[in-house]
Amino acid sequence: MTRFYRPLHAPQLQPKLHRPSHSFREFAPSHRLASHVATYWTVDFQPVPGNQGHRVIPDGCVDIIVDLLASSSRQAAYVVGLTTQVEVLHFAKARSVWGIRLYSESARTILKSPISEFTANRVFMEELWGQEALDWVEKLLTAKSIPDRIDVVEQQLGQMLAGAEASAPTxxxxxxxxxxxxxxxxxxxxxxxxxxxxxxxxxxxxxxxxxxxxxxxxxxxxxxxxxxxxxxxxxxxxxxxxxxxxxxxxxxxxxxxxxxxxxxxxxxxxxx
Missing domain, CATH: 1.10.10.60 (Homeodomain-like)
Structure with missing residues (x-):
């Protein structure tokens, strides 16, 4: 089980990064998903003078990212693979992002592809789940609150894991x-x-x-x-x-x- 491994990120280590123009929050998964999901997270970012950007550090996990300001569900959700060095993201426009951080050894069951396929370019969820992804993302974009959004995610992941065939550990x-x-x-x-x-x-x-x-x-x-x-x-x-x-x-x-x-x-x- 991987429950005791919970990677940390810059806003947790540098409290001064928290400001009205840069908000980062994390939310724990339910007990039934804790061995698959490290955390749910949100970033709200305004490109104002003095904003240091959003620092992404390697953590051994894979992220499903949902752009909450996207104009359509088709291009809103994508997967970012494993990173091996720091990256500081600077945005020219306001961003509001929802993330699902998956443990790398569990991600294949959920994403239905080896994680190696996500190292070079972002892969949109529609390519992985088809119409099911578009329906799911639409629910995330229209969710009224963070608890509602978490519920949408957990229902989807729970169904996928329940339907996956049990196999010997790789x-x-x-x-x-x-x-x-x-x-x-x-x-x-x-x-x-x-x-x-x-x-x-x-x-x-x-x-x-x-x-x-x-x-x-x-x-x-x-x-x-x-x-x-x-x-x-x-x-x-x-x-x-x-x-x-x-x-x-x-x-x-x-x-x-x-x-x-x-x-x-x-x-x-x-x-x-």
């Missing part, structure tokens, strides 16, 4: 459970040993299913585990935090942080 699914258990602090060799496959076979399975390597996924989950401790304050020093999570030295730690977050670590830890 190699990627089994691997992800170990990655979560060890908070990403494993080598690919150790991970391959735990699932009883060769490193080569493991890499091929990850590339085919997720579109990235097991080493990359380990790095992302390890980074998110660091963010969790930064957020909670449960660490004695940055050096100890780096060593605890398997970073060889402070330089390696700082480099990983810049790649995945795009800001120096001190920007998040200093008191302003």
């Amino acid at each position: 190699l990627v699914y089994q691997s992800m459970q170990y990655i979560y258990d060890y908070k990403g602090n494993l080598s690919v060799t150790d991970l391959a040993d735990k699932v009883n496959f060769s490193e080569r076979h493991l890499r091929r399975a990850f590339e085919r299913e997720l579109g990235l390597s097991p080493k990359e996924m380990l790095g992302i989950v390890r980074f998110q585990s660091v963010l969790e401790e930064l957020y909670s304050g449960n660490y004695s020093s940055l050096t100890d935090l780096a060593l605890q999570h398997g970073y060889y030295d402070q330089s390696h730690f700082a480099g990983a942080f810049m790649r995945y977050y795009g800001l120096p670590l001190k920007r998040l830890t200093r008191q302003e």
